[in-house]
Amino acid sequence: MAEDAQPLKVAAIGDLHVKTDGTASYKAIFGEISREADVLVIAGDLTDLGKPAEAELLAEDLRACTIPVVAVLGNHDYECGCVEEVSRILQQAGVRLLDGQWTEVGGVGFVGVKGFAGGFGRAMLGSFGEPAIKAMVAESVSEAMRLENAMRQVKTERAMVVLHYAPIVETIAGEPLEIFPFLGSSRLAETIDRFPVKAVVHGHAHRGAYEGKTPGGIPVYNVAQQIPKPNGCPYALLTL
Numbered sequence: 001m002a003e004d005a006q007p008l009k010v011a012a013i014g015d016l017h018v019k020t021d022g023t024a025s026y027k028a029i030f031g032e033i034s035r036e037a038d039v040l041v042i043a044g045d046l047t048d049l050g051k052p053a054e055a056e057l058l059a060e061d062l063r064a065c066t067i068p069v070v071a072v073l074g075n076h077d078y079e080c081g082c083v084e085e086v087s088r089i090l091q092q093a094g095v096r097l098l099d100g101q102w103t104e105v106g107g108v109g110f111v112g113v114k115g116f117a118g119g120f121g122r123a124m125l126g127s128f129g130e131p132a133i134k135a136m137v138a139e140s141v142s143e144a145m146r147l148e149n150a151m152r153q154v155k156t157e158r159a160m161v162v163l164h165y166a167p168i169v170e171t172i173a174g175e176p177l178e179i180f181p182f183l184g185s186s187r188l189a190e191t192i193d194r195f196p197v198k199a200v201v202h203g204h205a206h207r208g209a210y211e212g213k214t215p216g217g218i219p220v221y222n223v224a225q226q227i228p229k230p231n232g233c234p235y236a237l238l239t240l
């Protein structure tokens with residue numbers, strides 16, 4: 001870190017799953033986060049079914065947030081096939097929605113992609129057989145390459161990677177073993193380890209574990225709101 005660089009307080013949360021039934025409001029939590037942190041990071045599944053009406057509700061709650069908001073989408077945000085409208089609503093609410101780009105807040109570069117499934121280590125799904133399997137592997141490789149391209153653009157010394165899918169197995173431990181390959185891909189970690197990244201956040205694995213490390217030693221945090229955090233809050237507080 002440069003001598004004049006100020007530490008940046010990051011509040012990170014994932015898997016808000018905002019529904020139109022109005023069961024959960026995030027106004028109070030966004031207000032609290034605005035007092036405690038310099039930036040809010042949301043790690044995907046902002047909406048429950050990817051409905052524009054859900055995005056509108058979240059946009060309304062985000063009016064309580066007075067700090068910059070950086071986010072990636074999750075698989076749930078694609079469900080209704082309205083991802084462009086959902087994205088537009090969130091962007092109009094001031095969210096810096098990352099999908100293969102980076103953005104700077106307070107001297108820290110935030111690099112975001114949704115990521116994809118595909119499995120981990122030697123057990124990763126290989127590009128073999130039916131076109132449908134090859135298409136799935138190609139999507140997984142493509143997300144890792146889009147992350148790499150975005151990482152190459154980063155101009156700041158400090159960088160945080162924001163994902164929805166998990167890059168390692170440690171932070172999905174607790175989920176049924178049978179679904180591990182659908183929760184993320186270690187292709188993401190292989191890419192991250194080639195760059196000087198300070199920390200990685202992801203969501204998606206609601207029953208996973210809070211903390212882990214890439215094979216290269218970069219800290220990874222599962223910030224899904226359902227995961228218990230050291231501060232006892234639904235969001236994590238990280239200092240970069």
Ligand SMILES: [Fe+2]
Nearest residue numbers: 015045076204
């Ligand atoms: Fe989720």
Ligand SMILES: [Fe+2]
Nearest residue numbers: 045074075204
């Ligand atoms: Fe998800």
